[in-house]
Amino acid sequence: MNVLSPVIERLEMDEARLKANWSLPREDARFLYLLARLGRFQRMLEVGTSIGYSTLHLALAASHHHGHVTTIDASTARQAQAAEHLGEARLSEVVTLLSGDALSVLASLRDQGQSYDFIFLDARKSEYVAYLAYAEQMLPAGAVLLADNTRSHREQMADFIERITVSPAWETSDLDTPNGFLLARRTEAA
Numbered sequence: 001m002n003v004l005s006p007v008i009e010r011l012e013m014d015e016a017r018l019k020a021n022w023s024l025p026r027e028d029a030r031f032l033y034l035l036a037r038l039g040r041f042q043r044m045l046e047v048g049t050s051i052g053y054s055t056l057h058l059a060l061a062a063s064h065h066h067g068h069v070t071t072i073d074a075s076t077a078r079q080a081q082a083a084e085h086l087g088e089a090r091l092s093e094v095v096t097l098l099s100g101d102a103l104s105v106l107a108s109l110r111d112q113g114q115s116y117d118f119i120f121l122d123a124r125k126s127e128y129v130a131y132l133a134y135a136e137q138m139l140p141a142g143a144v145l146l147a148d149n150t151r152s153h154r155e156q157m158a159d160f161i162e163r164i165t166v167s168p169a170w171e172t173s174d175l176d177t178p179n180g181f182l183l184a185r186r187t188e189a190a
């Protein structure tokens, strides 16, 4: 596997730290990077920064096509570590870190009229259905949503998976990656 960035490589040398902070498995992170790179998403929103391992992958992809990443986490301590890593990778300008409870921050972004072409969900699994409602208000037709943990936390995500899979507002694919991803495209249906 190619080295994407020395900062990512260094983080990957401390597997215990990545695991302790619920970071994506390496293979899933590479998928996230490639998806963002191929999709050339301009305005990305991540729910669940932790120490910034996934954010580094999104930011690196964004840096190739002048995109931007906004990322939310309730933990200021973990986000401070993410800020440090992004700084080391010279990617700080590509990322806006928002600290706070995801549901409050999402409501505020929605109320500001923000819209995105890509949303990555990786926070509290029991809240995914609520995150989905915000995503539906902030993603136009053609935009993409990726939700983590469909293999590792499938039961906790059952309502979300059921809802998005049957909805005419989404075209979906359940991906069998290490943690499991639900990949979805917003359709033209309201």
Ligand SMILES: C[S@@+](CC[C@H](N)C(=O)[O-])C[C@H]1O[C@@H](n2cnc3c(N)ncnc32)[C@H](O)[C@@H]1O
Pocket: 021, 022, 023, 024, 047, 048, 049, 050, 051, 052, 053, 054, 055, 072, 073, 074, 075, 078, 100, 101, 102, 103, 122, 123, 124, 127
């Ligand atoms: C699985 S980790 C994110 C891992 C990160 N995406 C990565 O792969 O490097 C989940 C993060 O979501 C945050 N989180 C969980 N529930 C949240 C909530 N309701 N609002 C904001 N952040 C939340 C936690 O603080 C934690 O840092």
